[in-house]
Amino acid sequence: xxxxxxxxxxxxxxxxxxxxxxxxxxxxxxxxxxxxxxxxxxxxxxxxxxxxxxxxxxxxxxxxxxxxxxxxxxxxxxxxxxxxxxxxxxxxxxxxxxxxxxxxxxxxxxxxxxxxxxxxxxxxxxxxxxxxxxxxxxxxxxxxxxxxxxxxxxxxxxxxxxxxxxxxxxxxxxxxxxxxxxxxxxxxxxxxxxxxxxxxxxxxxxxxxxxxxxxxxxxxxxxxxxxxxxxxxxxxxxxxxxxxxxxxxxxxxxxxxxxxxxxxxxxxxxxxxxxxxxxxxxxxxxxxxxxxxxxxxxxxxxxxxxxxxxxxxxxxxxxxxxxxxxxxxxxxxxxxxxxxxxxxxxxxxxxxxxxxxxxxxxxxxxxxxxxxxxxxxxxxxxxxxxxxxxxxxxxxxxxxxxxxxxxxxxxxxxxxxxxxxxxxxxxxxxxxxx
Amino acid sequence: xxxxxxxxxxxxxxxxxxxxxxxxxxxxxxxxxxxxxxxxxxxxxxxxxxxxxxxxxxxxxxxxxxxxxxxxxxxxxxxxxxxxxxxxxxxxxxxxxxxxxxxxxxxxxxxxxxxxxxxxxxxxxxxxxxxxxxxxxxxxxxxxxxxxxxxxxxxxxxxxxxxxxxxxxxxxxxxxxxxxxxxxxxxxxxxxxxxxxxxxxxxxxxxxxxxxxxxxxxxxxxxxxxxxxxxxxxxxxxxxxxxxxxxxxxxxxxxxxxxxxxxxxxxxxxxxxxxxxxxxxxxxxxxxxxxxxxxxxxxxxxxxxxxxxxxx
Numbered sequence: 001x002x003x004x005x006x007x008x009x010x011x012x013x014x015x016x017x018x019x020x021x022x023x024x025x026x027x028x029x030x031x032x033x034x035x036x037x038x039x040x041x042x043x044x045x046x047x048x049x050x051x052x053x054x055x056x057x058x059x060x061x062x063x064x065x066x067x068x069x070x071x072x073x074x075x076x077x078x079x080x081x082x083x084x085x086x087x088x089x090x091x092x093x094x095x096x097x098x099x100x101x102x103x104x105x106x107x108x109x110x111x112x113x114x115x116x117x118x119x120x121x122x123x124x125x126x127x128x129x130x131x132x133x134x135x136x137x138x139x140x141x142x143x144x145x146x147x148x149x150x151x152x153x154x155x156x157x158x159x160x161x162x163x164x165x166x167x168x169x170x171x172x173x174x175x176x177x178x179x180x181x182x183x184x185x186x187x188x189x190x191x192x193x194x195x196x197x198x199x200x201x202x203x204x205x206x207x208x209x210x211x212x213x214x215x216x217x218x219x220x221x222x223x224x225x226x227x228x229x230x231x232x233x234x235x236x237x238x239x240x241x242x243x244x245x246x247x248x249x250x251x252x253x254x255x256x257x258x259x260x261x262x263x264x265x266x267x268x269x270x271x272x273x274x275x276x277x278x279x280x281x282x283x284x285x286x287x288x289x290x291x292x293x294x295x296x297x298x299x300x301x302x303x304x305x306x307x308x309x310x311x312x313x314x315x316x317x318x319x320x321x322x323x324x325x326x327x328x329x330x331x332x333x334x335x336x337x338x339x340x341x342x343x344x345x346x347x348x349x350x351x352x353x354x355x356x357x358x359x360x361x362x363x364x365x366x367x368x369x370x371x372x373x374x375x376x377x378x379x380x381x382x383x384x385x386x387x388x389x390x391x392x393x394x395x396x397x398x399x400x401x402x403x404x405x406x407x408x409x410x411x412x413x414x415x416x417x418x419x420x421x422x423x424x425x426x427x428x429x430x431x432x433x434x
Numbered sequence: 435x436x437x438x439x440x441x442x443x444x445x446x447x448x449x450x451x452x453x454x455x456x457x458x459x460x461x462x463x464x465x466x467x468x469x470x471x472x473x474x475x476x477x478x479x480x481x482x483x484x485x486x487x488x489x490x491x492x493x494x495x496x497x498x499x500x501x502x503x504x505x506x507x508x509x510x511x512x513x514x515x516x517x518x519x520x521x522x523x524x525x526x527x528x529x530x531x532x533x534x535x536x537x538x539x540x541x542x543x544x545x546x547x548x549x550x551x552x553x554x555x556x557x558x559x560x561x562x563x564x565x566x567x568x569x570x571x572x573x574x575x576x577x578x579x580x581x582x583x584x585x586x587x588x589x590x591x592x593x594x595x596x597x598x599x600x601x602x603x604x605x606x607x608x609x610x611x612x613x614x615x616x617x618x619x620x621x622x623x624x625x626x627x628x629x630x631x632x633x634x635x636x637x638x639x640x641x642x643x644x645x646x647x648x649x650x651x652x653x654x655x656x657x658x659x660x661x662x663x664x665x666x667x668x669x670x671x672x673x674x675x676x677x678x679x680x681x682x683x684x685x686x687x688x689x690x691x692x693x694x695x696x697x698x699x700x701x702x703x704x705x706x707x708x709x710x711x712x713x714x715x716x717x718x719x720x721x722x723x724x725x726x727x728x729x730x731x732x733x734x735x736x737x738x739x740x741x742x743x744x745x746x
Binding site for chain 1: 463558660663710
């Protein structure tokens with residue numbers, strides 16, 4: 001016989017569960033039964049092409065970490081929150097995660113808008129926040145946060161590295177056009193590119209600045225204009241389905257044969273494009289985690305991560321998966337450092353945050369250092385697209401590696417100001433081929 | 435039913451305060467719910483005239499951006515609320531002069547168009563509005579008092595609750611006045627109103643401006659609560675949300691919007707918490723159930739449960 005609850009009992013139980021905070025003990029230094037992490041990512045909408053794979057990667061890593069005994073002996077549990085409903089919902093969800101679910105660490109956000117809205121909450125909630133994917137330079141250049149750290153690169157290196165590659169690979173271009181999505185990243189990345197280009201190669205003519213509406217499905221007008229203008233170089237920092245559409249429509253009309261494309265966020269769209277991606281254009285991955293990385297620091301770990309992900313999900317991991325993994329590895333390294341600093345005791349939130357400042361943690365491809373202002377220094381690898389039959393899609397060749405500290409604006413400087421101080425000889429000294 | 439409405443309102447307010455005290459994170463959700471409830475009061479006003487606006491997020495976003503832009507200069511929540519309300523009213527008057535010429539679907543769509551124009555402006559004028567990244571609003575003094583963060587949030591919650599009360603009461607009086615009753619006349623037969631010498635357009639315009647003011651107030655409170663404004667506030671989904679809340683709560687009484695808003699926010703939060711992948715579906719299912727089984731909305735259900743007949 002099954003035990004039945006009366007309706008009143010069910011209601012009381014429901015309300016009790018709803019209204020009582022999950023953790024009543026306010027002692028911070030107690031070792032928790034599990035390390036709860038709250039992860040915000042896009043589970044619906046156009047950016048779910050990034051969000052859903054990153055969630056899969058996170059779940060996989062949580063399983064792996066727990067199978068190996070957890071972090072400092074504490075098993076990890078992840079709670080996911082959808083970023084799509086907008087900031088007022090997300091800000092509320094952050095509070096719920098901390099105040100009701102008792103989350104220990106927050107891993108937040110793909111969208112720069114979400115990051116800008118939620119990072120100040122780290123001050124109020126006094127919880128460590130790892131910014132795992134958003135790219136805006138405004139976060140750490142306009143504010144200082146005690147509890148927030150970004151475990152990957154950001155807009156400035158991600159735009160500067162492809163620019164440096166272009167200047168090395170095709171130094172004699174004269175005209176450039178831009179076609180970016182009309183929202184903050186599209187505008188910001190163009191501003192960064194323009195500042196860098198004007199400093200490193202003065203006198204390049206910008207023949208068109210096009211910002212088609214976010215979510216466009218038809219680029220025929222823009223392509224017609226680009227065909228007429230014949231720019232030497234076309235920059236597009238678009239991503240996801242829109243980039244796929246743009247590339248398909250531009251290939252059909254042979255735009256790729258006339259101009260060199262620079263696509264700093266191409267990697268995530270390449271598996272979808274398959275053979276359609278034209279050869280010999282500059283592609284980036286917001287980091288150094290190409291699936292065909294020729295010399296990862298820890299080849300064993302890199303292969304095992306890629307293969308485990310493929311086995312579980314039957315697809316190659318894309319850059320958001322790697323960024324999520326970086327956040328998880330940073331979390332592991334940070335917590336273990338903090339626990340070691342207390343000789344095995346569990347750190348308070350402030351002690352945990354302290355451990356993250358200046359932390360250097362290994363990734364399969366390299367190491368990342370969270371510098372003094374909280375920004376992570378991630379290496380950038382850029383190359384030329386070439387179809388690879390082993391993968392079934394394009395990967396880069398003739399790769400150049402740019403060290404994170406070389407291509408990031410120094411602490412305390414605004415990216416655009418710093419980019420303006422660069423000298424043309426920077427191009428020769430900045431990267432090395434791998 | 436009309437007699438016990440104030441008591442029900444007090445009961446609802448007490449429940450909200452109790453919930454906010456017991457679970458601090460709910461305070462945020464409930465403040466947003468109250469702000470949306472205030473904005474939906476405006477939708478309710480227009481619904482009385484049989485007009486559905488699919489663009490009232492315009493006034494919410496306007497109020498919110500007024501706060502975001504003026505906060506560094508004005509730096510007082512009370513003053514900002516007043517400016518946001520007045521500004522939204524002014525904007526409502528300008529747009530209202532034009533949209534109140536139309537009825538039904540045309541009215542709804544024109545409002546939608548206006549809101550989307552505003553949304554595009556917020557996105558496109560990147561240098562001024564910072565585009566989709568939005569603008570951060572810092573906590574500000576309230577009536578000259580510099581408060582710490584927890585007190586600030588409590589005070590905004592209190593202000594929202596107080597405003598909800600006062601505005602609900604005022605709206606109730608307005609709906610019972612000749613101007614308010616004339617709104618129902620627009621719904622049933624507009625020509626008759628004109629025969630009686632009542633200018634239908636004027637009646638609707640007055641209601642429209644009021645609804646804009648309510649939207650502006652709601653938006654200002656949202657900006658002060660979430661402390662970050664983005665163009666998404668003006669997007670059509672936000673307008674749809676307001677209509678959704680109006681239907682969920684029921685258009686029968688001024689408590690409806692607040693019941694609806696609280697239910698909407700709580701369902702969304704709990705759906706998102708329990709099923710991060712499928713919260714949209716749950717929200718949709720709730721609305722379908724309400725439409726199918728409780729056409730009067732939550733307020734209609736409450737009215738029937740209490741036995742006061744069919745509400746008003």
